[in-house]
Amino acid sequence: MEAGSNGGGNVTVLAKYQRLEAEGIWRRSPNAQRRDVIVSVGKTTITISTPTEITLTHWSLPAMERTNPGQMPALYCPEGDASETLELAEDAFVEAVEKVLESVRRRQGRSGRVRRLVAIGLLVAMLGGAAFWLPGATARHTASLLPDVARTSIGTSLLSKMDRMTGPPCEAPSGGRALEHLQARLFGANALRLVVLPSTLPETAHLPGGTILLAHKLLKQMDTPEILAVHVLAEDIRRGHGDPVARLLHVAGIRTVLVLLTQGTVPDEAVTRMAEHVVTSVPSPVPTDVLMDRIAAAGMTIRANASLEDMAGLSTGTVASAVAHATPPILDDGDWIALQGICEE
Secondary structure, eight states: OOOOOOOSHHHHHHHHHTTOEEEEEEESSTTSOOEEEEEEEOSSEEEEEOTTSOEEEEEESTTEEESSTTOSSEEEEETTOTTSEEEEOOHHHHHHHHHHHHHHHHHHHTOHHHHHHTOSSHHHHHHHHHHHHOHHHHHHHHHHTOOHHHHHHHHHHHHHHTHHHHOSOOOOHHHHHHHHHHHHHHHTTSOOEEEEESSSOOSEEEETTTEEEEEHHHHHHOSSHHHHHHHHHHHHHHHHSSOHHHHHHHHHOHHHHHHHHHHSOOOHHHHHHHHHHHHHOOOOOOOHHHHHHHHHHTTOOBOTTOOOOSGGGOOHHHHHHTBOOOSSOSSOHHHHHHHHTTTOO
């Protein structure tokens, strides 16, 4: 472990320990496999990565809590979400983390003046004060209050804003039918929509309300529908890990959160900012073991001659290139050709 120079005050505490690093054990959910990870402390977050330095997730330091005070190994979780856990066994590292958390809590204790300024009733006052120190937690809480119809409305607004950046969604009739067949093959009766955008989008993305976006160039680069299917499944895994509304509200900022709380709407400029974030973001890695489970559930298999080493750190593209033709097929030849030409009719 590594630490900076000593000094007084909360800022010094955070600076002293912001380069700490140690081994830990992370579990995404109660039913998920425990994984050996590397935990790094930053200025406001901790980063949880694989031993090969692939980032799995980030936790906000202020929104991190210990579930077994005084016991070892120390067990932590994100605030309000005990299903995801992090186990730390190195005494010195745990002591340092506790000092950082204590410093953050002292800082929160002096935020009463800020809370009074934003008090619009008790709930908004609490959320406003938390947002000053805990923007991620506030965004998550605000998102949890939204009904499904509001999430769908936000997703529709975002897709509309993307027109000037990507062009309108591709809607050639034969390609549209093929896209529906792909959705049914991978997700059955689940209310999930696939949309192909003609340009700009790096690969895949998702919107609130159950929409997965696909870049047309991705379709053109794929040799088989199975390869495309793996990318779609990977994006669905990202969609299911965390709340997309909460992530976008965090991008939009505290003003957007407060307007949504008090007026029930998202400012137009905030929608534009969120749409730009979706369109320009490169997909993050997904856990290979989770992706492999989804591939098997969709009736696909890995080619017998494929070499997949270091399963924990494989990219989506690497896994996808090793997938064999599925039985029954993901799409028949006619649908696959039509889907690849969905933006060209």
